[in-house]
Amino acid sequence: MWRLLKAEIAYNKNFLIIAYGIAVPTLIFSFIWEGGIYQKGNFNTPIIVIFHQMIFMTVLFPIILGVTIDRRSSKRAMFHALLIHPVRSLGIIYLSLPLFFWFSIVFLFWLIYPIVHEGNVEFPLIWQTLSITGLMFVLASGPLFYDLNHCLKGKAAKLILNFLGPFLYVVLVLFYYAAIIPLLGNFSPINTMMIEFSSSSLGSILFFCTGSILAALGIIIVGRRKSYVE
Amino acid sequence: MEKAFQYNDVIKTFPGFKLGPLNLELEPGTVLGLVGPNGAGKTTSIQCLVGLLRPDSGEIRVFGRPNDLNKPEWKLDIGYVGDVHVFYERWNGLQNLRFLSQFYPNWSDEKATELAKRFQLPLNKRAKDLSTGNRVKLSLVSALAHSPNLLLLDEPTSGIDPVVRTEVLDVLFEVLETGDRAIFYTTHILPEISRLADDLAFIDEGQIWLRTPKEDLNERWRKITFRLAGENVAFESIVNHRKEGNDHQVISSDFEITLHQLQELGAENVQDMRMSIEEIAVQILKGGKDVASA
Numbered sequence: 123m124w125r126l127l128k129a130e131i132a133y134n135k136n137f138l139i140i141a142y143g144i145a146v147p148t149l150i151f152s153f154i155w156e157g158g159i160y161q162k163g164n165f166n167t168p169i170i171v172i173f174h175q176m177i178f179m180t181v182l183f184p185i186i187l188g189v190t191i192d193r194r195s196s197k198r199a200m201f202h203a204l205l206i207h208p209v210r211s212l213g214i215i216y217l218s219l220p221l222f223f224w225f226s227i228v229f230l231f232w233l234i235y236p237i238v239h240e241g242n243v244e245f246p247l248i249w250q251t252l253s254i255t256g257l258m259f260v261l262a263s264g265p266l267f268y269d270l271n272h273c274l275k276g277k278a279a280k281l282i283l284n285f286l287g288p289f290l291y292v293v294l295v296l297f298y299y300a301a302i303i304p305l306l307g308n309f310s311p312i313n314t315m316m317i318e319f320s321s322s323s324l325g326s327i328l329f330f331c332t333g334s335i336l337a338a339l340g341i342i343i344v345g346r347r348k349s350y351v352e
Numbered sequence: 353m354e355k356a357f358q359y360n361d362v363i364k365t366f367p368g369f370k371l372g373p374l375n376l377e378l379e380p381g382t383v384l385g386l387v388g389p390n391g392a393g394k395t396t397s398i399q400c401l402v403g404l405l406r407p408d409s410g411e412i413r414v415f416g417r418p419n420d421l422n423k424p425e426w427k428l429d430i431g432y433v434g435d436v437h438v439f440y441e442r443w444n445g446l447q448n449l450r451f452l453s454q455f456y457p458n459w460s461d462e463k464a465t466e467l468a469k470r471f472q473l474p475l476n477k478r479a480k481d482l483s484t485g486n487r488v489k490l491s492l493v494s495a496l497a498h499s500p501n502l503l504l505l506d507e508p509t510s511g512i513d514p515v516v517r518t519e520v521l522d523v524l525f526e527v528l529e530t531g532d533r534a535i536f537y538t539t540h541i542l543p544e545i546s547r548l549a550d551d552l553a554f555i556d557e558g559q560i561w562l563r564t565p566k567e568d569l570n571e572r573w574r575k576i577t578f579r580l581a582g583e584n585v586a587f588e589s590i591v592n593h594r595k596e597g598n599d600h601q602v603i604s605s606d607f608e609i610t611l612h613q614l615q616e617l618g619a620e621n622v623q624d625m626r627m628s629i630e631e632i633a634v635q636i637l638k639g640g641k642d643v644a645s646a
Contacts, residue, residue: 125455133442198440204403205424207455208424209422349404350403351399351436
């Protein structure tokens with residue numbers, strides 16, 4: 123597994139350099155500018171979290187979803203399935219890069235935040251971080267819907283997956299970015315509800331568990347595909 | 353000694369197509385050509401073997417080991433060149449070969465370099481910038497550099513020009529001569545297979561109709577011309593019959609039986625001619641199961 127992981131890191135080195143090259147300065151700048159948080163209604167939300175979701179979406183998301191967007195990237199599962207390597211560990215490898223990026227940025231945020239705020243930590247921010255981590259798991263397991271296509275038979279099942287998966291993702295994007303993208307202003311009240319819910323302990327556990335379950339499913343499904351032919 | 357591979361009652365279904373039940377095996381050191389028209393099931397068969405497709409039922413073994421994707425040690429014995437050539441596209445040929453070499457204890461950098469030189473393959477070019485012919489060459493280098501005991505070639509020369517095709521066949525011939533390797537080769541380009549194969553298997557609509565040594569086909573099949581008066585004579589072992597007046601031309605799948613019958617019927621000017629493997633294969637594929645089992 124480590125050989126393949128090393129190769130994936132080396133192969134995506136440039137993307138990772140760009141991602142960290144944007145993320146780390148932005149994180150530092152956000153602390154200088156706003157103390158690292160952003161006010162939304164009655165809640166503070168980690169500003170850096172929003173920025174890094176955007177980075178995640180625009181930089182790493184295409185990598186993760188390259189399997190559905192770029193035909194040549196979609197052949198990577200075929201390439202990896204031919205290697206002398208158990209297919210059941212491919213899912214872990216595919217998730218590890220984007221999640222490692224996310225966890226390293228979150229770690230950096232929580233390293234700096236208590237220093238800047240002199241040890242005063244707002245608990246809703248912790249719950250939000252957990253919620254958004256769950257959301258990151260959901261985003262990172264995007265290829266799950268694509269891989270499920272290679273496990274299921276039947277046109278109806280495939281139709282549901284091909285419609286449902288992208289629909290859910292569009293909904294998530296709309297709800298979460300409604301606060302900061304003017305064109306999505308009509309979804310703003312729902313966005314506020316989302317932030318309130320995700321700032322609670324119950325909400326964060328729900329988000330995190332949902333994300334974890336989807337991520338686990340995504341890992342298992344890759345190894346259970348009936349076809350690695352694109 | 354273990355068979356190079358064994359298919360045991362393998363079935364794989366897609367909408368509108370069913371492969372199998374497939375029962376096929378290959379002895380070590382033998383070259384088996386799988387011949388069939390487009391859509392016959394050649395690629396599906398070989399993809400089931402290498403693990404790109406999971407059969408719906410049945411079992412496949414490679415040198416006695418089941419082709420379990422989670423216990424992939426059986427892949428150490430095989431080299432595969434598919435109809436689609438996959439690499440890390442942003443890496444050049446050398447980077448891809450270095451990556452692959454980590455997985456094979458028997459990998460030889462010298463052999464890989466020598467093959468690349470032989471093929472005039474530019475290893476400093478990114479995989480995505482390689483032409484179709486060069487991608488085939490890179491696949492072949494990847495497949496041959498670790499000296500596999502079983503080579504699986506799925507229409508490897510499809511889409512490449514005749515010059516490259518000849519180079520590829522020359523290398524494969526040398527591979528055959530220098531080792532006790534088994535080769536499973538699928539193609540619909542008949543002249544290729546006639547040069548390489550020991551045995552031929554004919555497949556269509558997901559079923560193998562016939563498997564026979566190439567030499568058997570050479571020995572048994574003939575074009576026979578003769579003169580014989582009379583209408584509606586049923587000739588034995590005939591797959592094709594043309595007649596102009598009393599002059600006949602037939603293609604026989606067992607010329608000894610046909611000649612014996614013609615002798616009894618009193619045919620005149622009987623002449624038989626050997627057929628090329630390509631001509632025989634065309635007759636088998638055109639004629640279907642009935643011809644294959646004749």
